[in-house]
Amino acid sequence: MKQFDFFAGKQMSGKQVSRRQLLAGTAALGSVFAAAGLTGCGGTASAASVRDIAFWHLLSGGDGIKMQAMISAANGANPGFKVHPTVLAWGPPYYTKLAMASAGGRPPELAIMHASRVPGYAPGGLIDPWDMSLLAEHGVTAESFAPRIWDKSQHDGQVFSIALDSHPFVMFYNTDVAGKAGVLGANGQLQEASSPQDFLAMAREMQKVTQAHGLSFGYLGSGSQMWRLFYTLYKQHGADMELTPGQPMKADRDAAVESLEFMASLFDDTVAAKSGDIGTGIAEFARGGSGMLFSGVWELPTFKKAELPVDAATIPTLYGTPASYADSHSFVLPRQLNVDDGKRRDVYKFVSDILKGSLSWAEAGHIPAYQPIVQSQAYRDLTPQIHYANAADIIAYDPEAWFSGSGSDWQTYFAENVQNVLLGRDKAADGWDAFVRRTNTLLSRPNPV
Template structure:
C-alpha cells in the first residue's frame, strides 16, 4: 500500500511512513519534555490544600486573605476546602490524617488541639522556620502562646482570639445614665451592681436590659458559665482516669447567678441565640452577651454599638475564649517544598490579619494589635484587653469548641436556667457525666 507525500510530491511506502511518523513523534515529545522541565515547570504553582471551618462573614474574610497570599506568592497556590463547623469537621480531619490523605494545612480551635497532638495526627511547628518567616514567640500574647504548646512543642499557631464579650447600645446606656465620662459603660464590680445597671436599661427599652439566648446551645451556656466560673479565680482540671477537679461552690454560684438573670425583666426567661441577637439588634435591650464574631451583624443593623469585656463580677478578670489556629496535619509522604510554602502562607496571613480584626476577632499577631490602624478600630480596640485575661477550656481530649462535652453541659444545665432544676443538682449531673468521660481513653 502506498501513501502520497504532499510535501515532496511523491509516494512513500508504509514502512517509510511509519518510520517518519515515529521520528517526528520523538522530536515533538522531546520538545514537550523540554518545555515541562523548563518554563512550564517554573510557571506551575505548587498546590496547597487548606481545610477550615469558617463560613459566613468569616469565610469571606478568609477567602480574601487567601487570595491576597496567592497573588503575592506565585510559587504556590492555596486551595481552601470549607467544612461544617463542629464535630463533623473534627471527625473528617482526624479520619483524613489517620487515612494518610490530609490537607497540608488546617484550622483547628486551640481548645481541640490537645485531643489530636498526642495521637500523632498533627506535626509540631519548626520554630526556626517560623522565625525565618518573621514569626516568633514574642509576637503573641503569653496566654495565647502558652496554649499553642503540648509537652514542650508548639502544635498550633493562633490566628486570633475570639472571646465572649458584652456589646451595649450607647444610646440606651446614655439614657439610662450608666455611661462613664469617657463615653463607655461605667464599671460594675459585683453581680448586684450588674443587675441594677441592667434594670436601669430595661426602664429605657421597656423590654429587657440584657439579651442572652441559650436554648439548645451548650456552647452558648458554657461560654457565659466558664467566664463567671473563672472570675471566681477557680480552676478546673480534667485528668484522664481521675475525677474532675473543680470548685463546686464557684460552679453552683455561677449557675445560680445565670438563672437569676432570666426573670423576664433583666433578660427574657427563654430564647435561643438568634432570638437574643435579634432583640438587641432592634434595640429591645441595652446589652448583649455574645462572641466577638457578632460585631459585623451589629454594625450592619446600624446600632450605636460599643463593646467591652464582660464585667468582673467575682474579683478576677476573665473571659471565655478560643482561638482559630493553624495546624500541620501529619503527612504520610512529606513534601518539603510544600511544607515551606505553608510556613510562608501562614506568616502572610498573620501579618495581614488587620482585615480579620474587622470581623470582630482579636488578631493573635501582636504587631497588628499594636498598630495605629488597629487602635483606630472601634469598638474592637475597647475589648482588645480580653487577650490578656482569656480562659480556654480545661484541657482534655473531649473538651473544646463544638465538642459533645458542651452538649452534655446543656443537657444537664438548661433546666437550671429555666428554673426547673436546682443549680446543685444540674451541676452534680454534669460532673457525673464528665467523670464517665474521664474514665475512658482518648479514641483518637
Template sequence: MKQFDFFAGRQLSRRQLLSGTAALGSVFAAATLSGCGGNASAAAPRDIQFWHLLSGGDGIKMQALISKVNDANPGFKVHPTVLAWGPPYYTKLAMASAGGRPPQLAIMHASRVPGYAPGGLIDPWDLDMLSEFGVTDKSFAPRIWDKSQNNGKVFSIALDSHPFVMFYNRDVAGKAGLLGSNGLLQEAKSPQEFLSMAREMQKVTQAHGLSFGYLGSGSQMWRLFYTLYRQHGAQMELTPGKPMVADNEAAVESLEFMRSLFDDTIAAQSGDISTGIAEFARGGSGMLFSGVWELPTFKKANLPVDAATIPTLYGTPAAYADSHSFVLPRQLNVDDVKRRDVYKFVSDILKGSLSWAEAGHIPAFQPVVQSQAYRELTPQIHYAKAADIIAYDPEAWFSGSGSDWQTYFAETVQNVLLGRDKATDGWNAFVRRTNTLLSRPNPV
C-alpha cells in the same frame, strides 16, 4: 552504567533504540527549558490544600485573605475546603490524618489541640523555619503562645483570640444614665451592680435590659458559665482516669447568678441565641453577651454599638475565649517544598490579619495589635485587653469548642436556667457525665 540498568539483559532492536533515544531527548529538552525561565512551576503553581470551618462573614474574610496571599505568591496556590463547624469537622480531620490523606494545612480551635497532638494526628511546627518568615514566640501574647504548646512542642499557631464579650447600645446606656465621662459604659463590679444596671436599661427599652439566648446551645451556656466560674479565681482539672477537680461552690454560684438573669425583665426567660441577637440588633435590649464574631452584624444594622469585656463580677478578671489556630495535619510523606509554602502562607496571613480584626476577632500577631491602624478600630480596641485574661477550656481529649462535652453541659444545665432544676442538681449531673468521659481513653 547503573542508571541504565533497564537496558541490561536484552538485545535492542533499531526501533527500540531510536524510541529510547527520543524519550531521553525529550527529558533533556524539558530539563533545559525548565532551567531557562519557562519552567513548569511558573505555569502550574504548587497546590496547597487547606481545610477550615469558617463560614458566613468569617468565611468571606478568610477567602479574601487567602486570595491576597495567593496573588502575592505565584509559586503556590492555596485551595480552601470549608467544612461544617463542630463535631463533623473535627471527626473528618481526624479521619483524614489517620487515613493518610489530610490537607497540608488546617484550622483548629486551640482548645481542641490537646485531643489531637498526643495521638500524632498533627505535626509540630519548626520554630526555626517560622522565624525565617518573621514569626517567633515574641509575636504572640503569653497566654496565647502558652496554649500553642503540648509536651514542650508547638502544635498550633494562633490567628486570633475570639473572646466572649458584652456588647451594649450606647443610646440605651446614655438614656439610662450609665455612661461614664469617657463615653464608655460604667463598670459593674459585683453581681448586684450588674443586675441594677440591666434593670435601668430595661426601663429605657421597655423590653429587656440584657439579651442572652441559650436554648439548645451548649456553647452559649458554657461560655458565660466558664467566664463567671473563672472570675471566682477557680480552676478546673480534667485528668484522664481521675475524677474531675473543680470548685463546686463557685460553679453553683455561677449557675444561680445565670438563672437570676432570666426573669423576663432583665432577660427573656427562654429563647435561643438567634432570638437574642435579633432582639439586641433592633434595640430591644441594652446589652448582649456573645462572641466578638457578631460585631459585623451590628455594624451592618447601623446600631450604635460598643463593647467591653464581661464585667468582673467575682474579683478575678477572666473572659472565656478560644483561638482559631493553624495546624499541620500529619503527612505520611512530607513534601518539603509544600511544607515551606505553608509556612510562608501562614506568616503572610498573620501579617495581614488587620482585616480579620475588622470581623471582630483580636489578632494574635502582636505587631498587628500594636499598630496604629488597629488602635483606631472601635469598638475592637475597647475589648482588646481580653487577650490578657483569656480563659481557655480545661484541657482534655473531649473538651473545647464544638465538642460534645459542651452539648452535655446543655443537657444537664438548661433546666437549671429555665428554673426547673436546682443548680446543685444540674452541676452534679454534669460532673458525673464528665467523670464518665475521664474514665475512657482518648479515641484518637
C-alpha cells in the same frame, strides 16, 4: 475477558504454564484497576507548576468571607502556590472529618483548629509540630504572640498550633440605650459593674429604656453558648478546673453553683428573655430590644451592618478576678503520610502572610494574635475592638482534655445537664452535679488519644 482463557483445557500443557497464565490473568485484572486509578488522578492533577495547597477551615458567614479575602490576597502575593479552602460545618462535623483525614494520611496541608481542641489531636499524632526556625525566616517568632496565647500553642515542649486570633466572649452594649439609662461613664463607655447586684441593677435600668429587656443572651440548644458565659463567671471566682483521665474532675463546686444560679437569675423576662436561642438573642439586640448582649466577638460585623450604636467591653468582673472565656483560631499541620517539603514551605509562607495581614481579621471582631498588628496604630484606631483588646491578657481557655474544647461533645453534655437549670426547672446544684457525673464517666473511660 480473554485473559481468563487459562481455564481452557486445550491450552494447558503443563502445571507451570497454567500457573504462569494464572498470574498473567491476575496481572491483567490488576491493570484494569490501575487504569481506573489513573483516571481517578486525572481529575485532580494540576498541569502548571503552581503548587496546590489544601486548606480546611470552619469559618462561615462573615468570618468565612473575610477569610476568603485573606486567602485570595495571599494567593495573589505568592504566584508559586495556590491555597484552596474547603469549608466544613462548625463543630463536630468539622473536627470529625479532620481527625478522619489525618488518621487516613491524606489530610489537607493546613487546617484551622480551635486552640482548645489541640489537646485532642496533638498527643495522638494527628497533627505535626511546627518548625519555629522555618517560621522565623518569615519573621514570626515566639515574641510575636501574647504570653497566654503562646503558652496555649505548646504541647510537650513543641509548638502544635499557630494562633491567628483570640476570640473572647464579650459584652456588646447599645450606647443609645445605655446613655438614656444613665449608665455611661464620663469616657462614654459603660460603667464598671463589679458585683452581680451592680450588673442586675444596670440591666434593669436599661430595661426601662427598651421596655423589652436589659440584656440579650440566647442559649437554647447551644452547649457552646451556655459554656462560654458559665466558664467566664466560673473563672472570675479565681477557681480552676482540671480534667485528668482516670481521676474524678477537680472543680470548685461552690463557684460553679453560684455561677449557674446567677445565670438562671438573668432569665426573668425583665433582665433577659426567659428563653431563646442564640439567633433570637442577637436579633433582639440588633433591633434595639435590649441594651446589652453577651456574645462572641465575631458578631460585631452583624451590628456594624445594622448600623447599631454599638460599643463593647469584656464581661464585667462580677466575682473579683478578671477573666474572659476565649478560644483561638489556630493553624495546625495535619499529619500526612508523605510530606511534600515544597508545600510545607509554602504553608509556612502562607501562614506568616495571613498573620501579617490579620488587621482585616480584626475588622471581623477577633483580636489578632500577631502582636505587631495589635500594637499598630491602625488596630488602636479600631473601635470598639480596642475596648476589649485587654481580653487577650485575661482569657481563659477550656480545661484541657481529649474531649473538651469548642464544638466538642463535652459542651453538648453541659447543655444536656444545665439547660433546665437556666430555664428554672432544675436546681443549679443538681444540674452541676449531673454534669460532673457525666464528665467523670468520660474521664473513667480509656483515653483514646
